[in-house]
Amino acid sequence: MGVDTPLVWIVDSAYTGELHARLGVAEQLGYGHAIIPLPNDDAGTYARLLEDRYDHACRDGEPRPVILLSGTGEDTIGPIADLKGMFHGRLLNVYLASILPDELDLRLQEYDLVASPQLSGANVVTTVGVVHRMTDRLLDQAFHRHRDVFAGLTRPLVGLLVGGNTRYCFGFHEDHARCLGRRVTSIITSLQGSLVVTNSRRTPNEALAALLNEIASLNCRFFDWQQADSYLYPALLAHGDLFIATGDSVSMCSEASYTGKPLLVDINDCATEIYHRHIIGKLIAYGAAKPLSDTFQPWTYTPPDPTGAVVSAIRERLLS
Template sequence: MPALEKQVESREPALILSQPLAGLQAQAIGLAERAGLAPMIQPLLARRPWRWTPAALWPAPLAAVGGIAVTSGTLVLSVGGMGAAVGAALRRRGCPIVQIQNPRMRLDRFDLIVANPHDEIAGPNVLISRNALHRISPQRLAAAREAWLPRFAHLPRPLVAVLVGGANGRYRLDREVAAALARQLATMMRLDRVGVMLTPSRRTDASARAAFSQALAPLGAWVWDLQGENPYVGMLACADAIVVTTDSVSMISEAAATAVPVLVAALPGRSRRIGLFVQTMRAAGRVRDFTGRLEHWQTGPLDDTLAVAQDMRRRLAMAELG
C-alpha cells in the first residue's frame, strides 16, 4: 500500500480512508480543512479475492486492504462503502470514526455519519448536509479569481462557466447528447451575448469533448483541452453564471458554493438519489433547469460544509468529555 500522504503538518491529524478517487477524497479533505484538521490520505485498494466482493460483506476488512497502521484515538474520516467497512473495523480498535456518505450498514457502527437528504437515513449520530462536502471555500475562490481573471479577460461578459461530467451508469453523455447540449449553449451565446468557458471532467468521453469543441470554439468559447493547469476552480471563481450537467452531485454542490446562478443541464437517464438532490437545491432557490438561455435571479452561496465541520468537532469533543 502507498505510504500515508501527509497534507498539513501543524494541526491535529485526521486519517482519510477512501478508494483512490479524487471525488471521494475531496469530500473528506474539505471536511477536514473546514474543521481545522490536517488530512492524511490513505488510499484503499482491495486485495484478491476481496476486490470482487462488496466491502460490506468482507469478514476481515483490515486484512482485505492491508497496510493500515494507525494509532488508537486517531480521528478517521471514512468515505464510501469501502471506507465504511474499514472504518467500522478500526472503530473496534479505539479510533473515532466519522463516515461520509451512507455506509449501507448499521449506523451505530460509527461515531458520526455525514449524509445528504437524498441518502434517506436518519439517526442521533447522523449529520445532514444539503450539499456534498467539498473544498470550495470563499478564500479559495478569492485566490482563484485573482489568478484566473486575467486569463479569461478576452471573453465577453457575462461569462458562463460550463461544467461537464460524463456517463456514469445512470446518465448518458455521448457525442449525440454533447452535440445537443452544445447547440443549446450556442443559442445562449448568440441570443444572450454571453462568453462561455467549458471544462470537461475525467469522465467525459473523448467524442463528447470533440463535439463541444467543434461546436463552440468557432463561436469564441474557451474549451479546456485537458492540457496544463486545471481551470476548474478558476472558472467557478470568475463566472457570472454556471451551467452544470445533472450527473454529478459534487459538481452541482461546488457550483452552489459560489454566489452566482446555477443552471442544471439535464441528461438522458435517471437517478433517484441525484433527482432528490437536485430537487433539494431547486426548492432552496439555488438552482434552476437549463433551457438554453441565461437566467438571473437573486441568490447566494449554499454550502453546509463549514456548519457540518463545526458540528462534528463539537460532538466529538462532547463524546470525549463524556
C-alpha cells in the same frame, strides 16, 4: 499542536470527488491530516498498520482522539466500522456520502456522523449538495492566479462544467452532447456573453468533440482538466457569472452552487441517474439551481456550505 489535538485520517479513494470531499473537511478542521490506505482483505494486518501509525503519533505516551474520514466510492463501510473498538472510545468515525443506494448498509448506524444530502437522523448531517473542497480562500487565490486568462472576455461569462458517463448511466453520447450544445448556444446568444468550457475524467472524447463542434460559433474557450493547472477550475468558478453543469456530477454542481451564482443543471433522464436527480432536486428546491432550458433569467440565493456544516458537527462532537 498539543497532545489533545486530534489526528485526522483520510481513507484513500480512487474517485476524485470522494477524496476531495474528505480533504475539504480535513483542511477546514485545520489539525493537519494524513491519508491512510483503503482496507484490504486482511483485517488483522490493516488494524496493525493503523495501530502502528497511532502509536507513532502518540509516542509521548499521551493518547489522542482520531477523526477518521471515509465515504462512498469503494465499499469500506464494514471494515472501517470494525475499527471502532480498537481506539477505546477515542475514534470519531465520519462517513461522507455522495450517492447512496436505496438498500442502505445497516452498519452506517454504527458511525458517529454521516453526512448525506439523502438521509436524515440523529447521527446525520443532512447537506444541501455534497461535501467538497471549495473555500472562499481557494476561490480568491485562484481568481488572482489566473486573472489574465479571463481578462477581456465578454460579460456575462458563462462556465460550462461537463461531466459524462457514470458507472450506471451511459447516455452522455454524441447526440446528447449536440443537444446540450444547442441549449448552451441559445443562452449565450441571448446574453451576448462568452463561454468557458471544461470537462472531467468521465467525458467521452467523441461526445466532447460533438459538443465543441456545436458551440464553435460562440466566443468560447476550452481547457482540458487533464492538462490544466489545478487552479484553473476554481478560477473559472471565481470569475464566472453563470454556470451550466451536467447533472451527472453532483460534486461540480455543489462546488458551483457554493459561489452563490446562478447554476443551470442538465438533468436529462438519459444522461443522469435517478440518485443524481434527487440530489440536484434538493439544490433546486433550496434555490441554488434551476433546470437547464433554452433561456435564462437571473436570481440570487444564499450559498449552501455542506463542508462547513460537517466541520461544525465534528467540532461539536469533539467538545461533547
